[in-house]
């Protein structure tokens with residue numbers, strides 16, 4: 001920090017706002033489309049995932065340090081921060097994708113409605129029923145559109161055909177894809193456009209009715225029109241689902257999220273209502289990042 005004589009260290013908060021309390025009491029939807037979309041006071045305080053003291057390593061390298069964050073139910077939380085600051089690592093611990101990386105380990109707790117997702121006792125197959133993930137590059141299975149959606153639910157239980165048909169239709173409708181694919185459900189998902197494939201992956205995630213959906217830069221491989229559709233979809237889904245989205249696009253974070261969390265070098269610098277983070281961040285690092293001075 002170049003300022004020669006600051007009254008306080010450059011990384012000190014400019015306000016007295018304590019780091020951990022911000023999001024709960026200030027939550028309010030940015031757009032209220034109907035009275036039923038207005039949350040009650042109780043809704044405002046509902047936490048879907050409570051993360052405490054999360055540390056993560058790859059071998060000796062510590063990628064996350066003492067992360068404390070509450071992810072609010074039925075809201076969109078955007079994770080922003082410079083490349084390599086640990087956003088994907090954070091997301092990948094929320095659904096234990098890092099189990100696949102031999103050098104990866106973590107300490108702390110990730111509590112989803114009373115279950116600690118980091119616990120050794122946590123069955124990862126069961127966990128995937130509660131936590132869905134959508135990746136940067138659309139990754140449909142080399143199967144039919146129908147089977148892509150039916151795959152997850154079938155893994156968890158035997159489902160009568162008629163019920164499965166209804167579930168496939170419902171998931172595709174929720175992902176705003178049904179009208180485009182209803183006449184070719186048995187055709188390969190690989191024949192869809194990139195934007196359609198990503199909506200298919202979202203439909204696939206929704207099909208197991210997860211409590212939490214994680215999206216790691218879901219639009220970065222898409223054209224602007226497909227990106228706009230996915231953003232619209234995220235705004236619709238947040239009425240029902242809890243969503244955490246990593247994005248490099250500040251405008252996107254501002255457009256789709258209720259809460260924004262800013263990460264830097266493995267630390268959570270601050271989190272809060274998106275409008276507040278973008279207009280009056282408490283930390284200089286955040287302001288520098290969102291105004292494009294680094295990252």
Ligand SMILES: Nc1ncnc2c1ncn2[C@@H]1O[C@H](COP(=O)(O)OP(=O)(O)O)[C@@H](O)[C@H]1O
Pocket residue numbers: 058061063081082083084085086087088089090101103
């Ligand atoms: N599989 C891995 N093995 C070793 N280091 C990794 C691995 N994945 C990520 N890292 C390192 O961890 C840090 C955080 O990475 P990541 O979570 O991917 O950041 P972001 O998503 O914010 O760009 C980076 O320094 C990255 O190089």
Ligand SMILES: [Mg+2]
Pocket residue numbers: 087088089216246
């Ligand atoms: Mg990443």
